[in-house]
Amino acid sequence: MIKLDNVVATYTTQRGHVNAVDGVDLEIPDSMILGIAGESGCGKSTLMKVIYGDTGFPLDLSAGSVNYGFDNDRGQPVTSKNIQKEWFKRISYIPQSSMSSLNPVVRIRHQFTDYPATSKNKAETLEQVRTFIQKLGLPPEAIDAYPHQLSGGMRQRIMVAMATFQQPEIILADEPTTALDVVVQKDILMLLMELQKEMKNTIIFVSHDMGVHYQLTDRMMIMYAAKAVEYADTADIFREPLHPYTLMLTNSLPTIGDDRARAGLPGSPPSLWEPPVGCRFAPRCPLATDLCRTVEPQLAQHRPGRFSACHYAESVPQLKETIGHAPRLSDVAKDPAKLFADVESALKLDEALELATKVEEPAR
Amino acid sequence: MRTILKTEGLNKDYQLGGFPRNVTIKALDNINITVESDEPVIISVVGESGSGKTTLAKVILRLVQPSSGAVTVADHLVAGKRARPDKTEFLRTVQPIFQNPFEAFSRYRTVDAYLYETATRVAQLGRDRAIAAMEEALSVVGLEYKDVRGKYPNQFSGGELQRASVARALIPHPSLIIADEPVSMIDASRRLIIINLFLALKQEYKTSLVYITHDLATAYYISDYTVVMNHGTVVEFGEAKQVLQNPRHEYTRLLLDSIPSLDHKWTEEIAIDASRN
Amino acid sequence: MRQSVALPRGVQFKPRVGAPSRRRRPKLNARLYVGLSIIAIFILSSFLLPLLNSVDPAEQGTYLKNLPISGRHLLGTTALGQDIFWFLVTAIRNSLLLGVGVSLGVTVISTFLGLSAGFIGGWYERIVVIFIDTFITIPVLPILIVVGALVRGNTSFAIVGVILICFGWAWNARTIRSMALSLREREFVNMARFSGASTMDIIYREIFPYVYAYMVVGFINTILFAINTEAALAVIGLSKVQVPTLGSIIFWALNYNALMIGQTAWIIAPIAASVVLFLGLFLTSTGYNQLFAERRGVA
Numbered sequence: 034m035i036k037l038d039n040v041v042a043t044y045t046t047q048r049g050h051v052n053a054v055d056g057v058d059l060e061i062p063d064s065m066i067l068g069i070a071g072e073s074g075c076g077k078s079t080l081m082k083v084i085y086g087d088t089g090f091p092l093d094l095s096a097g098s099v100n101y102g103f104d105n106d107r108g109q110p111v112t113s114k115n116i117q118k119e120w121f122k123r124i125s126y127i128p129q130s131s132m133s134s135l136n137p138v139v140r141i142r143h144q145f146t147d148y149p150a151t152s153k154n155k156a157e158t159l160e161q162v163r164t165f166i167q168k169l170g171l172p173p174e175a176i177d178a179y180p181h182q183l184s185g186g187m188r189q190r191i192m193v194a195m196a197t198f199q200q201p202e203i204i205l206a207d208e209p210t211t212a213l214d215v216v217v218q219k220d221i222l223m224l225l226m227e228l229q230k231e232m233k234n235t236i237i238f239v240s241h242d243m244g245v246h247y248q249l250t251d252r253m254m255i256m257y258a259a260k261a262v263e264y265a266d267t268a269d270i271f272r273e274p275l276h277p278y279t280l281m282l283t284n285s286l287p288t289i290g291d292d293r294a295r296a297g298l299p300g301s302p303p304s305l306w307e308p309p310v311g312c313r314f315a316p317r318c319p320l321a322t323d324l325c326r327t328v329e330p331q332l333a334q335h336r337p338g339r340f341s342a343c344h345y346a347e348s349v350p351q352l353k354e355t356i357g358h359a360p361r362l363s364d365v366a367k368d369p370a371k372l373f374a375d376v377e378s379a380l381k382l383d384e385a386l387e388l389a390t391k392v393e394e395p396a397r
Numbered sequence: 398m399r400t401i402l403k404t405e406g407l408n409k410d411y412q413l414g415g416f417p418r419n420v421t422i423k424a425l426d427n428i429n430i431t432v433e434s435d436e437p438v439i440i441s442v443v444g445e446s447g448s449g450k451t452t453l454a455k456v457i458l459r460l461v462q463p464s465s466g467a468v469t470v471a472d473h474l475v476a477g478k479r480a481r482p483d484k485t486e487f488l489r490t491v492q493p494i495f496q497n498p499f500e501a502f503s504r505y506r507t508v509d510a511y512l513y514e515t516a517t518r519v520a521q522l523g524r525d526r527a528i529a530a531m532e533e534a535l536s537v538v539g540l541e542y543k544d545v546r547g548k549y550p551n552q553f554s555g556g557e558l559q560r561a562s563v564a565r566a567l568i569p570h571p572s573l574i575i576a577d578e579p580v581s582m583i584d585a586s587r588r589l590i591i592i593n594l595f596l597a598l599k600q601e602y603k604t605s606l607v608y609i610t611h612d613l614a615t616a617y618y619i620s621d622y623t624v625v626m627n628h629g630t631v632v633e634f635g636e637a638k639q640v641l642q643n644p645r646h647e648y649t650r651l652l653l654d655s656i657p658s659l660d661h662k663w664t665e666e667i668a669i670d671a672s673r674n
Numbered sequence: 675m676r677q678s679v680a681l682p683r684g685v686q687f688k689p690r691v692g693a694p695s696r697r698r699r700p701k702l703n704a705r706l707y708v709g710l711s712i713i714a715i716f717i718l719s720s721f722l723l724p725l726l727n728s729v730d731p732a733e734q735g736t737y738l739k740n741l742p743i744s745g746r747h748l749l750g751t752t753a754l755g756q757d758i759f760w761f762l763v764t765a766i767r768n769s770l771l772l773g774v775g776v777s778l779g780v781t782v783i784s785t786f787l788g789l790s791a792g793f794i795g796g797w798y799e800r801i802v803v804i805f806i807d808t809f810i811t812i813p814v815l816p817i818l819i820v821v822g823a824l825v826r827g828n829t830s831f832a833i834v835g836v837i838l839i840c841f842g843w844a845w846n847a848r849t850i851r852s853m854a855l856s857l858r859e860r861e862f863v864n865m866a867r868f869s870g871a872s873t874m875d876i877i878y879r880e881i882f883p884y885v886y887a888y889m890v891v892g893f894i895n896t897i898l899f900a901i902n903t904e905a906a907l908a909v910i911g912l913s914k915v916q917v918p919t920l921g922s923i924i925f926w927a928l929n930y931n932a933l934m935i936g937q938t939a940w941i942i943a944p945i946a947a948s949v950v951l952f953l954g955l956f957l958t959s960t961g962y963n964q965l966f967a968e969r970r971g972v973a
Contacts, residue, residue: 216445219663248662285587290642299587301556495865496861506880506883511869514866514870565865
């Protein structure tokens with residue numbers, strides 16, 4: 034069980050300090066795939082860096098801690114301070130761009146024998162690697178090639194091989210398939226799922242693609258403006274989200290076969306230099322009230338295993354109802370001036386808001 | 398019926414490597430697409446990287462010369478051996494929207510400088526009418542001139558910059574806009590703003606759009622016609638809803654299968670296949 | 675009637691407020707301060723001071739020979755009866771004039787040829803590149819020595835400048851050409867094209883700003899190159915040594931064995947002046963480099 038205990042990660046720049054992750058507090062169970070989703074700038078990559086232990090100036094874990102749930106060789110519990118020694122042994126990292134992570138002037142096999150755990154017995158290690166990569170669909174000679182001689186998909190498989198070779202307990206993957214074509218992406222994702230089932234470890238997967246999360250992950254964490262706004266099983270996140278941001282995120286994706294009109298999420302996340310008082314999503318939220326604008330909601334468990342940081346989490350399912358009744362695109366497209374207005378009225382946001390405040394008041 | 402877009406036997410070969418071991422890469426291999434309509438249409442060109450869709454865009458935009466074949470846009474011959482369109486006439490017929498909004502503007506120039514230049518040189522308006530045209534185009538995309546004026550590209554977000562890019566392309570009221578992956582650099586949650594905008598433009602400005610993308614879902618959402626490309630050839634072409642829901646070609650089916658959909662899980666597919674065997 | 679498309683409520687659409695304006699004045703760094711100060715002192719003193727002196731410092735026999743440092747002769751006099759101080763001041767002025775003149779010529783030619791070749795391409799580029807490469811491979815100093823020997827002081831000072839321009843433009847042109855080549859592929863160039871810009875517009879408004887930083891640094895380095903090479907020639911006696919320049923002072927001082935006869939100021943002063951001037955130019959050049967890098971956010 035990985036425990037993130039009020040993690041605050043700060044960047045120090047010329048302009049001052051900014052918290053790229055501002056108080057994330059949750060527990061990640063073992064043996065599953067966790068997805069972290071959110072817009073760019075929400076802090077997901079920074080959180081990954083912190084979990085990996087890759088903090089060095091200007092990034093700093095300024096408050097809180099990360100507990101990994103296992104002990105190191107000397108019997109001491111592993112925390113953010115000594116996790117670096119476990120890199121590639123018990124925790125590893127798959128980066129986004131394989132081309133910038135593989136040394137272009139050496140053969141790939143050198144990268145496998147490059148760290149202390151393996152450099153002692155190079156020949157033996159390489160034999161094991163050759164056998165291992167065949168499981169990943171690569172020919173054993175692949176490690177004798179230079180990076181540029183392999184295709185993008187093959188290179189990314191090499192990165193996966195490097196990250197999983199020593200069977201680590203935690204694998205962090207930061208958008209590993211974003212730069213790949215969709216057919217190759219599917220292969221790599223299926224590969225990751227297979228490996229996880231076999232090794233029974235934890236994979237933390239960052240992506241902005243909600244479809245990928247739906248396919249790959251067991252549980253998901255949605256981040257917005259350096260905060261965790263929802264944390265639940267993937268099935269629940271898509272079926273019945275309990276945070277308006279999650280709902281609008283999942284609803285802004287067209288799918289083939291679905292003819293309903295959809296609306297993108299207008300506006301942008303608040304500047305982290307001056308985060309707003311109260312809920313950070315309030316400026317863009319259709320359910321926002323004065324309460325939201327003054328009191329920041331905490332990540333609370335609204336249903337078993339389902340956490341949401343919203344004062345009106347219970348009303349979100351109703352919002353989803355009304356969004357589901359959006360008109361068909363072909364009906365609104367003819368009159369574009371009404372395209373947005375119609376969708377908006379179809380959302381009947383005023384009504385939803387009324388309903389929401391009515392529901393919450395007696396509860397308090 | 399007007400010819401919105403027609404390519405005839407379009408080929409583009411690239412020579413790689415030097416003498417004697419040079420290799421010919423066929424970036425475009427005998428592309429024949431005809432779209433005729435009286436109403437404006439949105440044509441999506443989908444495919445993976447290396448499929449040739451960007452090369453096709455560049456040929457239509459006259460940024461690259463085809464090795465053979467011809468392209469007609471709005472009844473004008475724009476590419477091919479005998480094509481010598483008048484420069485200003487061409488710029489008023491075809492306009493681009495590029496993938497990376499931050500690359501599309503020079504760091505050293507203000508964003509409105511490009512809009513003003515388009516208004517005065519391509520649309521050939523005098524100063525006052527040019528500013529009016531800019532204001533109108535910007536308001537269509539949801540931006541105000543006073544917010545855009547005098548600002549440099551690094552003062553905008555990706556989405557805003559891309560909308561400014563769209564506004565610029567609209568100023569000369571072109572018949573066809575070529576958008577090469579216009580939303581791939583924008584956050585998934587905000588893409589639909591621009592996609593919906595394209596739909597609105599089709600009606601408001603009577604502008605047809607060639608929408609190049611690898612994202613089949615948004616292609617399905619707005620297109621009338623879809624061209625599926627693979628390794629430089631057109632593997633399937635037809636009405637968008639047909640092609641993307643009832644694909645005939647194996648490659649289209651493969652593409653559709655590989656999209657991480659929100660309907661069914663891949664793991665279920667495997668289970669079904671396993672239980673069948 | 676065109677209506678604007680109304681966008682959903684709850685929308686904040688202002689472009690990011692608080693994003694800093696690009697055109698804030700650049701903060702000069704320490705190097706630049708020191709370098710520019712040195713150059714400013716040299717320029718001001720070498721152009722303004724001679725106004726206080728009515729005597730032609732190059733004329734021989736004006737004063738008594740080999741006088742030591744005194745209140746009247748701040749650095750003493752030469753073996754030819756010239757006041758060293760005023761000679762030096764005029765020399766600095768002439769060297770600077772030559773340096774700046776050559777640098778202007780070199781910068782204009784190299785920028786024009788480099789940008790046009792890189793951007794326009796085709797056969798025009800091929801011809802220009804052959805031209806550039808030829809000039810690069812010609813070794814400058816040996817040719818100048820040969821030319822100097824043939825001409826042996828019978829040329830005018832201006833011709834020396836022209837020769838320096840001829841041999842100085844090639845390197846910069848080459849670099850600028852490769853910058854233009856890569857800039858040509860950038861998307862904003864296409865954007866400019868579709869905004870109706872002509873080729874000249876694009877070269878000037880799109881590509882030039884990116885080349886500007888290199889040009890400024892190149893300009894200063896060429897001043898260094900010009901003064902340096904002229905001094906080298908003069909010391910050997912192949913420039914027009916009657917004209918006071920930093921090099922020619924050293925030439926005369928060496929010729930008359932200044933150290934031996936005790937007129938150390940005669941040889942030390944120009945050397946010291948050269949070193950300080952070059953230091954100033956160098957600091958300015960690297961200071962600008964750093965400034966531009968900081969502006970780009972790379973430093």
